[in-house]
Amino acid sequence: MNWENMALRELSSLEKYLGLKKPNKYSTQGDKKVPVLQNNQGPPLVGLITIACHLVKEAKRSNLLGESAEGRAVVQQWLEYRVTRLDGCTKEDSKTILKELNIHLQDNVYLAGNHFTLADTLMYYGIHPLIVDLTVQEKEQYLNVARWFDHIQHIPSLRHHLPPVVVLRNTIYTSRHH
């Protein structure tokens, strides 16, 4: 996985979604090719999350960062989760992550409260490669994650650089084996 391109492509998709007219020019730093945004207003912004939050504020869509103090904290938590737990995880980790998410999404429509936030966007971008590889049976196993994923990927103008993943509406695996 080419992290450099992925992070930059994500930011470019995010810009399109937010309706920002002028695309920014990014550079990268370090081995991990962390994205960097040089702007005129001060020191450079480093890191996917930092830049993403900045873009959201620039587009005057701060509600995407959470509606209350608690909401904002939860959004930040998920953004942290994305870069610390999800990015670069192993095969075993991915199973744990899917399980955790499945439990969390059992009675939540979105990741952070009742509204669509940046947490959903960045988690969607990050988890896409995992979901692409799941079989139909596994998608049924992580039913809530599949439901959330299908919902997010259908949000207009969100899914720019990522191909759609088929999620079946009906469960086809009712018994243990067949």
Next chain:
Amino acid sequence: MGWRRGWRRKLAFLFTACVSSCSSAAEEDQQAQSKKALKKQQKEAEKAAKKAEKQAKVAAEQQSAEEDDFAKDRYGVSALVQSQQKLDRKLVRVQDLTPEKADQLIWLRARVHTSRAKGKQCFLVLRQQQFNVQALVAVGDRASKQMVKFAANITKESIVDVEAAVRKVEQKIESCSQQDVELHVERIFVISQAEARLPLQLEDAVRPDGEGEEEGRATVNQDTRLDNRVIDLRTTTSQAVFRLQSGVCQLFRDTLTKKGFVEIQTPKIISAASEGGANVFTVSYFKTSAYLAQSPQLYKQMCICADFDKVFCVGPVFRAEDSNTHRHLTEFVGLDIEMAFNYHYHEVIESITDTMVQIFKGLRDNFQTEIQTVNKQFPSEPFKFLEPTLRLEYTEGVAMLREAGVEMGDEDDLSTPNEKLLGRLVKEKYDTDFYVLDKYPLAVRPFYTMPDPHNPKYSNSYDMFMRGEEILSGAQRVHDAQLLTERAQHHQIDLEKIKSYIDSFRYGAPPHAGGGIGLERVCMLYLGLHNVRQTSMFPRDPKRLTP
């Protein structure tokens, strides 16, 4: 630390011993010997005395026992049945022990499933195939203490002859098949004794896997079962499975005979591999070699060319495939059909699917007991099918898979996971476990498959599936020698090797089609089991040649 301190002393002692033995060796030896001998003698005398005492005690007990045993000729181990006499005695079947027989005195022969002593009583469970009944030996005017003890000590699986009174019970005996009665034993004789240590316990062999895990009790793994097949086949589950299998064969024969088919027998020792050279067993045939038939394909077709019109055969099929999967055997029973048709091969598909439906109906209507017995140990959903049978075209199947996110080419064959997924999608959409997929791509079928007349990429061939797994592969066959030669050349097959096959179509051959199913696989899938070895009595696979 003892050895450290002692070693000097030991060395010194040995030294002294060596030295002293050299001097008065003979004398001291003699003395030592006689001392040892004396001790030994004493010990032996003690032992003998003890033994004699014990024997006397046992003899005394036995005597007193015999004296008190008024029932001694109502039980025991019978002499070996060598047809010494013709006893005009009717033996009742366990399954016929119902309240109607209450208070009758009957004889029966069954196996001892369990025996458990409780004070002055002994509870036995007597088993005959799938049926079992509780029996009671109680100290009273008919049975003595010694008789109860004898009954409690009969080893499991021993075959016994029992004379007993049938009694109604107030509370249903849940653990037995005959729940409304129990036997009060008056006479019990062992006809064939089982060795005390059984290689596997029947109770463990019928325990569902999940239950075994939960309660921490033993279940028997497949290899142990197969190694001790004779005992494993005695379980209620195995009895049910193979009775159902016998039913499948019966229904296959009956249905086809009613449709005017003739049963044929085809040779299994053949001179050339019929399906393809790779997976065939070679046998030495006098001065040369021969092969074991991979299918009766060639001979079925020759019978059609010989004007038998509609034929079927039931016989072994040998595939030397080194596949160690849940659904492959090296030897299995093939149920094969071949039929001449008038104008369209769908006439044959209809015949085959109708036969399958008659089999499913026959099993559903006449073998419910067996199906329920198997489900007790291996739960599964009942087998569903539609009438008339669902038939989808290959292109439709591919479309359904693509809708579910699978990427595949139009002419690709279905992989096993895709077959299974398609089976689930079909089940979800049409609610059936049995369907036909028609018009497969020509490229993935054998050379003798008739191409589709309208689209050269496809063929007049079909597969049938049960619970998402393939059970039959069939097609309209090429019945023209010229076309057959072309197709063989296209597949780069050596024409010399199949010369006699092609020749059989040179003297007028009717258009025909057919297909074959595997008996074991069909039974496995009908019952919802997961390993074909469960439906093969003495399975053969790359790793197993016995029993």
